[in-house]
Amino acid sequence: MSGLVVEVVGLRVEVGRALVDGVSFGVGAGEVVAIVGASGSGKTTAGLALLGEFPVGAAVSGDVRVRGRVGYVPQHPGAVLNPVRRVGAVLRELATGAEVERAVEAARFPRALLDRYPHQLSGGQQQRLVLAQALLGDPAVVVADEPTTGLDRETRDEVVAEFASIVARGVALVVLSHDMEVVRALADHVVVLRAGKVIESGPAAELLTAPRHPYTRALLVEPLRAAANEAISTERLRIEGLTAKHGRNVVLQDIDLRVSAGECVAVMGPSGSGKTTLARCVVGLHPPSAGTVALDGRPLARTLRSRSRQDLAAVQYVFQDARASFDHRRPVLDQVARTAARLRDMSTADSESAALAALAEVRLAEDTARRRPTTLSGGELHRAALARALLARPRVLVCDEITTGLDAVTRTGVLRLLAALRAAHGLTLVLITHDHAVADHLADRVLTLHNGLVHNGHSRIGNP
Template identity: 40%
Template sequence: MNAKSKDDALEVEGLRVEDRSGRAVLQDISFSLSRGDRLGVVGESGAGKTTLALSFLGHFRPGLRHVAGSIRVVGRDVLASSSRGLRDYRRTVVSYLGQDPAAALTPSLRVGDQVAELMLGKYDSESVRARLEAVGLPGAAHFAQRYPHEVSGGQLQRVAIARALAPNPAVLVLDEPTASMDIVTRRSITREIERQADILGITLVLISHDLKTVAQATNRILVLRNGRIVEQGDIAETLSKPSHPYTSELVTAFDHARRVTGETSRPSNGIPALAIRGLTAGYGRRGRATRVVDGVDIDVHHGECVALIGTSGAGKTTIANCLLGLHEPDSGSVAVEGVNLAAHVRDRPIHVRRSIQFVPQDPQGSLNPRRRVGDTLCHALRSMRGLNRSEANVEAQALIGRVRLSQSLLSRFPRELSGGERQRVAIARALAAEPRVLVCDEVTSALDVGAESSVLDLIDELRRERGMAVLLIAHDLRVVRRIADRAVVLHDGGICDHGTVSKVFDAPEHEFTRSILKADLPVSEILRGRLKTGA
């Protein structure tokens, strides 16, 4: 993988990046990729994955600087290019899609236009439709006419992927491209990314915490830890016979999900912490209205974790928005500890807002970019709990420790954190209100397996010790198996399967549930399948 060749599409040699204190964020990074190679980069949060990905664009985040080494892409010395040269290079040679799909899209531009503006040469509505359908999106004109805020998180991610593929780049860099997608869509998109890379001869660099996605879509792997490469090589060989202990831990974690607790039995006659009754909601007006959720009933009891499962666009986030008072349902009710909540958050007093809190799918978009982490937590503590400045500072230090982050991060801005670190800050902010109900939307999608484990342990501790009810919106069935007591499966706007996790997963009643379970293959089976097909 390090042998130089005149056919190398991407060559990195001796790359070193440091922060302001002189600490190495990346050190001695060297590898090369030929045209059409597909490289998966894995590692824990803060290992330097996103820093490496951005370096291919000739960009380093504030507080970081390039100290040594070179990067050449199709013969171009990226780090020696002028600003004008980089602008042309970023438009025609390399495409990058970061962890936050919303940041890659213009909120005031329709999704079809956003794909079209990066398509080189002539294009028409048919070519835009083909690009959208290629990543599993509706090709109908009404979808292309939507704005980013009118599509689900998973659909937003697919629009961003279609946009990244639009200019047919020589090198495509994807940072967690399938993190917000359900398992069926993730598998479909992974295959499509692989197919497009093969057809167009694209060199793919895929950054991911999800070892299953990497095993499906790439032919080479690079494992980062503490800014260093600890292992690299052929994907099947490396994951089948890992030489480094950290790689072995990753494979084991993705093949064997450990339950935190046993499933708990909740009394059916008690007042639930969260009660959803006959919830019906949609978008649009009059004749153009689209019903997303239709007559949904869900109970979550004190100390219980209920997982809400479904494909992108099934209505999971719509339900969450109704719970938070951010979307007015057409009918139905939401109650916390027997008290019905007002439909709009502005009509809810502070003590009611405190009772139900949210950890969003997109932590970067929910954190004030101009506010340091400590100030964000203190603001939540003072506004929600009425603490004075001194008390809030002390509590902020305790909160940051509870989500397994260093107190030194309190002085940093969101842009100075890794994706996993930002997610944990979002969790700490939600916990600042001491809620009775916690709604988690893909709470671990941006976390490596180590950080994921600590966050799930934390959520489990909170619900057991404080009796907090948790509604977990999840695509990752491994996470559901690990922590949830019950599972509710959404399909076509309603509930198609529900019960204990073991009942739903071991004896599913609906064909849709069986389809998502069939798509959830362990890494070992993915590798065996690739060996059989010669992929």
């Protein structure tokens, strides 16, 4: 199987007509394959084939090989939960107490809820419960069929984080979905089905940013800008008349900028144009000499020390040099967790749990996060820095040249991650960059600075 946990080759399932026709894909340990397409495209048939389940009377050909057990998370968790049994009792009938403990911990299902009936659980709690059930027996792969259907944005984000967490433990994941925000947040590889046939497949970083087939482009609907379109009329960040100095030198003069909720604005210009100073003024690291920075219509204090804990959390900054932003003597996990302790008033145990979930969302494994920064790559530290900022649950995320110095592969990964996080969280992004490719991939608008002045105002970026 060439190291693959799952290998599907030329799968055809026919019941009067072909439900899937010549479908092939593979999944390695700790990898995520998303099978996407409209209703009736064959996603569920392909996914259930991994469990050896096919429609009654189906003619099946091709090969489906799985190394290890398969867990299954159905589209509607209520359909597989016994309404008259307490959920913990059902789990303990299926596995030993130790196995149940491991499964509920991996799925982050609260132990205090094990004595409840299914109807006493929220949609997100039910989804975590069926995930725990799927994890009983340590499966090699989990198949999740439309796992976020019907969930609100916040609950959906929580469920996505749970899946990211189990993938970080080495479990392979096959996601069947039409929710492209979920796909962007999780997938390493995407298989696009239409009427049972694979019309396009490839690494998610490539397929989601440069789809070849018109059907795929229609499914994506400009994915990198979708979050901004949801609330483009709602102002999140306003900068008016901002002037800043370094000593006696004026480095920014009378800057105005308005950014909507969920929008991404790139601030560009040559070195020395004032880009980083503008970013530092927004987050309170550099006090302006004139002008205001307002969040949701409310002026922010000029310095970090004067801002409330709520305002500190609301506007987060990811530095250009991720390595320099970490204390080299302390494990990365401890430094990420400190954000939850300081800005969300969490206990030590809870802040570590929240940090692990945030790190899993950016695909940083726990064993890696427990190491010191000097042992991590530049890309890994950029992801850790993003997790640290996201742990504060910001409304505005300012990223300062975060792809500078990265190789092409790592840089693509960081861009893909930013797009996925924006889609998943509805973040307002301010990107400080000199790289037009970064702006082209992510930004809705560009503000160009030159010698501390707005050079050409806002310009709309064309489709990538």
